[in-house]
Amino acid sequence: MKPDKKTSFAARRAFLRKLGLAAGTSAAAGAGALGVMQAVAAKSAPASSAKSSPIPDYDWTKHQWAFGVDATKCIGCLRCVEACKVENNVSRDPHHYRTWVERYVYLEGEDRPRIDSQHDPVNIAASGSEGKYRFANRYQDAKVEKAFFVPKLCNQCTHPPCVQVCPTGATYKTVDGVVLIDHKYCIGCQYCVQACPYGARFFNYKEHVTDKCTWCYHRITKGLQPACVEVCPVGARIFGDLKEKQSPISQFIRNNRTRILKPETGNAPNVFYVGLDKDVL
């Protein structure tokens, strides 16, 4: 599923963009302060990629990060969820998280899966203490037809709707493909939380800013794996650089038939899944 394939959504976007440009130009021409507008427009246009990287010793034009999830390997141990909270100092309460794992259980005679995650009250009770996470063995005596776990996290979309709605430029897409949040510029309006179709963003009430997964941007820019990938004991999480043909993620996408979540939104997510059922959205 390559983003450069021109879907009807992309075509519609291109058309609307042109329409908007035309309308904007005519409006600008009509306005008196034409010169000023042009100056501002020139300033806000994205700089060419020739410009240096904002991070010392790291050239962000040379990488294109992507993430893979092999749901057939996940054992639901939730080490990723715990490691993420430690690494990124996320509130330990089970309702705020940057990554999570969903369990889908199909019981005999039921036509819909039962879905729970670490913040389900039964699972909170099973973990025993705040900041520890585990799946309760609640279906051990039930007649289970099929069951599996699905790790989820921010999809770092190629066309991120959360960035589109941000009124202050506090969230943005980096050149190497990660959507970040500038906590100094975030005013806590939570438009982006509403805009994300994957529920990947949450509100940090302590600092009054929005928060979400960054693929551990501080680790990947140093050549390390994100914390959740580092601790996954079964290799269900795969991470790497699409610009490198032998990276784990390039091989994962090449060797598997992958799918993305909610392709109909046109966001072009960059988390590629293997082993999902039709009920996983």
Next chain:
Amino acid sequence: MPKHIARLIVLLVGFVVVGLLAKSFFTDESFYRYGHYRADSVAEIAAQELEFQTPRYCRECHSERVAQWSANNHKTVSCEVCHGAARGHPKKGKLPLPADAEVVKLCTLCHEAMPGRPLTQPQIQVASHNPYTSSGTQCTVCHNPHSPKLAGVVAAVTGSIDEGRKHAPSCAGCHGADGISPNDAWPNLAGQNAAYLVRILAAYKSGAEKDVMMSPVAQALSDSEIQDLATYYASLSCKGAPSAPGAGDAVSGKNLAARNCASCHGETGIGTNPAWPTIAGQKAGYLVNMLKAFRAGLRKDPMMAGVTRGLSDADIANLAAYYAAQSCESIPEARTKP
């Protein structure tokens, strides 16, 4: 132009000028450098400190442990999964090992049988996993977390007693004509589990275990001779002259045994798995030497290395005294695979 219109225009232009001035004053210098965001924030986010340091960091000091871990089944489970994020270690002190009460909880996070786990994942029924339920012991008593697979696979023994008797004279010099050793430092062989004897002789033969005396002897034996000898010695009566009880205190040895040894070797030294040796009535001096060898890593067994790690010299003497004083003849209740 009417005066009020001119005023309005001046006012509007004033607003625009003030607005633009305010914008240029308040907008961060790095805003717009790469797009509609503050470029400096990228470096700020990238400067966040690492909590998880990766096994490469652990290896700098714990190279031996990392080597053992990376050669065994848990090699995909990074150090920090169980030991916690290493940031600040060792400056800020030791990383907490999981407390005894937490060990079962930690292991079962991955190994509790649960619908949804792939079948390739090793899973146990926590309620009925034998050693755990029978004695309430922790997983780490039998399984070394750095090398979790047990050496408990029972080798098939198909030797002949008569053939074994023919080869036995070459062993008798040290282990006694009837398998009862005349020396406190050499083990009795009579009545020992045949599967264990096969396993340990094969280990000496292959070089997996090394011993000045045993290695050359075992290398001279063929596989079928090993089978015959094991069958022969297993068939002998273990009832010989009672061995000297050793210097230790058998009473405190009993408590230690219940905690550390009983789930595999049995409370009285007769275990449940024939791949593991019977130690009841064994020579105390030999037991002491072996426990110290396991502790020092001279004998290579991940499970025994884990068990002996916490034992002092006095503990070892007490354990040896206790097991040496047990009768080798009592029959274990059930010989089931754990």
